[in-house]
Amino acid sequence: MRIDGTAEVKVIFEESVSGRKGYSLPDLDVPAQELDQLLPLELLRQQAPVLPEVSEVDVIRHFTRLSERNHGVDSGFYPLGSCTMKYNPKINEDVAVLAGFQSIHPYQPESSCQGALEVLFDLEKCLCAITGMDAFTLQPAAGAHGELTGLMLIKAYHHHRGQLDQKREVIVPDSAHGTNPASAALCGFKVVEVPSDARGNVDVAALRQVVGPQTAALMLTNPNTLGLFEEHIEEIAQLIHEAGGLLYYDGANANAILGVTRPGDMGFDVVHLNLHKTFAAPHGGGGPGSGPVGVKKDLIPFLPVPRVIQEAEGYRFDFDFPQSIGKVKAYYGNFLVALKAYTYIRQMGPSGLKAVAENAVLNANYLMEQLKEYYDLPYQRRCMHEFVLSGARQKEYGVKTLDLAKGLLDYGIHAPTIYFPLIVEEALMIEPTETESKATLDQFIALMIKMAQEAIESPEKLHQAPQRLPVRRLDEAGAARNPDLKWS
Amino acid sequence: MHYIPNTPQDQAEMLATLGVSTVQELFGEIPESLRLRAELDLPPALAEPEVFKLLRSLAAQNDNAEDVSLFLGAGTYDHYIPSAVKHILGRSEFYTAYTPYQAEISQGTLQAIYEYQTMICNLTGMDVANASMYDGATAMVEGVLMAGAITKRTKVVLPASVHPEYRQVLHTYLALQGWELATQIDRDTAAVVVQYPNFFGQVDTSILALAEQVHAQGALLIVVANPIALGLLKPPGEFGADIVCGEGQVLGNPMGFGGPHLGYLACRTEYMRRLPGRIVGATKDLEGTKGYVLTLQTREQHIRRQKATSNICSNQALNALAATVYLSLMGPTGLRKVATDSTQKAHYLYERLLEIEGVTPGLPGPFFHEFTVQVAADPEELNQRLIEYGIIGGLPLKRFYPELANQILFCVTERRAKEELDYLAQVLEGLL
Numbered sequence: 073m074r075i076d077g078t079a080e081v082k083v084i085f086e087e088s089v090s091g092r093k094g095y096s097l098p099d100l101d102v103p104a105q106e107l108d109q110l111l112p113l114e115l116l117r118q119q120a121p122v123l124p125e126v127s128e129v130d131v132i133r134h135f136t137r138l139s140e141r142n143h144g145v146d147s148g149f150y151p152l153g154s155c156t157m158k159y160n161p162k163i164n165e166d167v168a169v170l171a172g173f174q175s176i177h178p179y180q181p182e183s184s185c186q187g188a189l190e191v192l193f194d195l196e197k198c199l200c201a202i203t204g205m206d207a208f209t210l211q212p213a214a215g216a217h218g219e220l221t222g223l224m225l226i227k228a229y230h231h232h233r234g235q236l237d238q239k240r241e242v243i244v245p246d247s248a249h250g251t252n253p254a255s256a257a258l259c260g261f262k263v264v265e266v267p268s269d270a271r272g273n274v275d276v277a278a279l280r281q282v283v284g285p286q287t288a289a290l291m292l293t294n295p296n297t298l299g300l301f302e303e304h305i306e307e308i309a310q311l312i313h314e315a316g317g318l319l320y321y322d323g324a325n326a327n328a329i330l331g332v333t334r335p336g337d338m339g340f341d342v343v344h345l346n347l348h349k350t351f352a353a354p355h356g357g358g359g360p361g362s363g364p365v366g367v368k369k370d371l372i373p374f375l376p377v378p379r380v381i382q383e384a385e386g387y388r389f390d391f392d393f394p395q396s397i398g399k400v401k402a403y404y405g406n407f408l409v410a411l412k413a414y415t416y417i418r419q420m421g422p423s424g425l426k427a428v429a430e431n432a433v434l435n436a437n438y439l440m441e442q443l444k445e446y447y448d449l450p451y452q453r454r455c456m457h458e459f460v461l462s463g464a465r466q467k468e469y470g471v472k473t474l475d476l477a478k479g480l481l482d483y484g485i486h487a488p489t490i491y492f493p494l495i496v497e498e499a500l501m502i503e504p505t506e507t508e509s510k511a512t513l514d515q516f517i518a519l520m521i522k523m524a525q526e527a528i529e530s531p532e533k534l535h536q537a538p539q540r541l542p543v544r545r546l547d548e549a550g551a552a553r554n555p556d557l558k559w560s
Numbered sequence: 561m562h563y564i565p566n567t568p569q570d571q572a573e574m575l576a577t578l579g580v581s582t583v584q585e586l587f588g589e590i591p592e593s594l595r596l597r598a599e600l601d602l603p604p605a606l607a608e609p610e611v612f613k614l615l616r617s618l619a620a621q622n623d624n625a626e627d628v629s630l631f632l633g634a635g636t637y638d639h640y641i642p643s644a645v646k647h648i649l650g651r652s653e654f655y656t657a658y659t660p661y662q663a664e665i666s667q668g669t670l671q672a673i674y675e676y677q678t679m680i681c682n683l684t685g686m687d688v689a690n691a692s693m694y695d696g697a698t699a700m701v702e703g704v705l706m707a708g709a710i711t712k713r714t715k716v717v718l719p720a721s722v723h724p725e726y727r728q729v730l731h732t733y734l735a736l737q738g739w740e741l742a743t744q745i746d747r748d749t750a751a752v753v754v755q756y757p758n759f760f761g762q763v764d765t766s767i768l769a770l771a772e773q774v775h776a777q778g779a780l781l782i783v784v785a786n787p788i789a790l791g792l793l794k795p796p797g798e799f800g801a802d803i804v805c806g807e808g809q810v811l812g813n814p815m816g817f818g819g820p821h822l823g824y825l826a827c828r829t830e831y832m833r834r835l836p837g838r839i840v841g842a843t844k845d846l847e848g849t850k851g852y853v854l855t856l857q858t859r860e861q862h863i864r865r866q867k868a869t870s871n872i873c874s875n876q877a878l879n880a881l882a883a884t885v886y887l888s889l890m891g892p893t894g895l896r897k898v899a900t901d902s903t904q905k906a907h908y909l910y911e912r913l914l915e916i917e918g919v920t921p922g923l924p925g926p927f928f929h930e931f932t933v934q935v936a937a938d939p940e941e942l943n944q945r946l947i948e949y950g951i952i953g954g955l956p957l958k959r960f961y962p963e964l965a966n967q968i969l970f971c972v973t974e975r976r977a978k979e980e981l982d983y984l985a986q987v988l989e990g991l992l
Contacts, residue, residue, distance in 0.1 A: 357877040
């Protein structure tokens with residue numbers, strides 16, 4: 073509650089006072105000409121755009137207040153499965169605001185940006201070493217963009233072998249992230265879904281039924297979205313390759329495999345990574361990300377241009393790849409995000425990255441072990457960096473997974489990913505990451521156990537959650553039925 | 561490693577709970593044949609002061625616009641970013657948050673996006689804006705794909721005056737789906753795309769009559785607009801645009817060697833359900849308090865999978881926040897001043913350069929804050945020489961237009977002081 077008695081934060085437009093200003097710019101220092109002498113009068117705006125007229129203090133208070141209504145990794149535990157909400161080291165932020173990185177233009181002469189080119193070149197090498205691939209492009213802006221790029225490369229590969237007419241299908245497991253089928257469809261492929269087996273692996277027998285000469289690729293996440301390692305990956309790779317298809321690795325979340333195993337060694341031909349997950353660049357409230365794509369040598373000719381190469385005189389961009397798919401984004405990718413990932417990799421080194429995988433997997437298994445008595449665990453196996461519980465037992469008492477999620481919010485803990493993957497009823501997907509301590513995990517376990525008891529003893533408490541946040545449960549159906557998408 | 565809090569004691573206790581004696585046992589389901597035997601082939605770990613020193617030395621190898629005079633534009637612009645923008649962007653409640661799926665704990669991000677959507681609509685004259693796209697190029701691509709879905713047609717008219725990289729990206733995407741690039745509008749045209757101001761910085765009144773021609777053929781008009789210019793120029797909504805998109809980097813985001821930037825995408829209400837990506841809507845909670853949620857999600861990949869309007873998931877939320885803070889600070893008068901001062905200074909430089917022997921006019925017509933001139937020298941060699949004087953010159957157009965081999969595209973923003981413009985003219989005079 074504020075001094076004006078409202079719980080709501082006004083929209084910034086409502087703070088506007090005519091004539092108030094929040095900027096300071098120098099007076100024009102060249103002789104002013106009449107604007108209609110410079111630009112056609114008919115093209116000049118007749119009415120100023122409606123924007124807030126507020127002071128700098130107003131702006132700072134407004135957005136600070138909004139920030140207080142947000143939960144980030146720095147605010148508290150954020151076990152959002154498949155999102156790898158690890159701590160984002162502060163040094164990375166300091167590096168990314170250096171003028172030598174922030175205030176450089178993508179078209180300035182290569183001789184004047186050798187440091188930036190070296191970052192791109194070295195990062196590509198590091199990602200190759202981590203994944204076992206032969207080359208990377210840093211151009212894709214996010215994970216889904218990387219998927220699309222990877223599928224474009226696969227399409228180009230089949231095209232250049234004269235087999236594209238035949239290679240029409242992309243196989244996607246039923247546990248896959250929604251971007252997988254969406255990217256395949258955008259790329260013009262037919263999506264074929266393959267079920268999971270009782271252990272949570274791809275059902276190899278079912279896969280055999282759908283693999284054939286029409287198979288362009290199989291998209292696989294490993295560990296998969298259940299947090300389980302695909303035990304038959306070598307057999308699957310052989311199956312796909314024998315059919316002339318390629319194996320695509322959705323490496324959005326590669327925390328569990330760092331220094332332990334590599335997609336390149338598992339038989340994958342194309343890989344994308346999310347630098348904003350595994351490599352500690354922050355998520356920014358939904359972006360910017362960075363989704364580099366790595367390939368085996370047969371696919372190198374198709375990578376987007378330009379590529380950075382090293383010569384005796386230094387680094388330069390090379391555009392001369394006639395078989396390239398072209399460009400998927402203007403310029404060279406989300407450079408400042410890639411820079412944070414590069415800083416992280418250099419600070420962690422091989423030993424640090426391996427420790428990431430070990431502690432991420434240890435933390436996840438520890439949580440799973442302590443919680444499986446209180447919640448259903450659909451797959452009784454070792455998990456990797458995350459695991460999926462089911463709230464089916466709580467649902468019998470009328471408490472849905474959504475209620476459990478909202479209950480956690482009241483304790484300053486972000487909810488796990490819920491209702492995903494789709495193949496688990498009332499799914500709760502939990503990923504603690506390596507940057508949480510045992511003490512935090514123990515608190516979370518105690519809270520989850522308390523909620524499991526509440527679900528039985530006083531389910532209405534969870535139905536009422538959240539109660540301690542700026543807003544109670546919001547009417548999402550109403551928002552979609554009567555869209556109010558801008559202030560007026 | 562100081563980002564991993566578990567001590568050996570913690571690890572031992574956790575392993576005991578799990579009934580195993582080593583962490584390696586937890587990886588037992590990974591086939592032996594796939595386990596790495598050796599360490600990753602990476603440079604050894606560095607301590608924080610070492611890594612900062614390394615990165616600072618790499619940064620120092622780049623000439624940056626704080627230290628040199630930059631005259632490049634071509635889609636990425638060096639406008640002043642107020643300190644207040646940087647301080648709000650530094651609030652880790654914003655930058656360390658994920659996508660606001662849990663609305664009640666993400667009201668800050670959600671309300672900021674709602675304000676952003678409003679500002680984009682007000683600048684462009686559109687009814688609905690989404691929460692952001694990757695960049696200007698991909699926003700334009702999504703606009704074209706939208707037009708294809710709306711008109712059920714697969715032909716697009718795309719003039720050479722649209723940013724060459726945007727055209728390249730569109731080409732990459734359209735090659736996937738059997739689209740055709742055309743030069744004439746006809747009954748098969750899904751959309752006509754124009755850039756405003758165009759890649760060469762020009763504005764042309766013919767744009768005012770374009771919508772009528774486009775709509776007469778049942779096609780949509782897509783305008784790729786620079787939002788700074790929209791502080792001064794007529795919004796595309798007023799001359800019949802159906803979709804407006806473009807690059808929002810100019811609104812409080814650094815150039816950053818080309819990314820992360822900010823794609824924006826807006827349209828008329830009738831096309832709202834075809835708009836890709838995240839959209840925030842205002843609603844009420846169960847006590848009637850106003851709040852914000854992600855809405856119209858049945859368009860999106862996490863619900864619709866292969867039937868979604870796009871595969872986009874992560875966008876450029878933090879860059880959109882920067883744009884929102886920037887526009888809040890600038891307001892209508894500040895934005896107009898940035899646009900006007902950039903225009904005035906660009907024209908001042910244009911006239912100064914034309915006084916030099918060896919510099920002649922490039923493409924004719926009125927321009928905003930970028931212009932082309934022809935030089936009696938190799939533009940790339942000229943740029944190499946300018947670096948010695950602490951100047952990063954304009955873009956040699958032959959990079960994209962071989963027929964414009966001796967032309968340079970110069971940009972002047974409000975950040976360039978008159979002395980810098982005079983100095984550029986003076987140095988060029990000596991070199992030509």
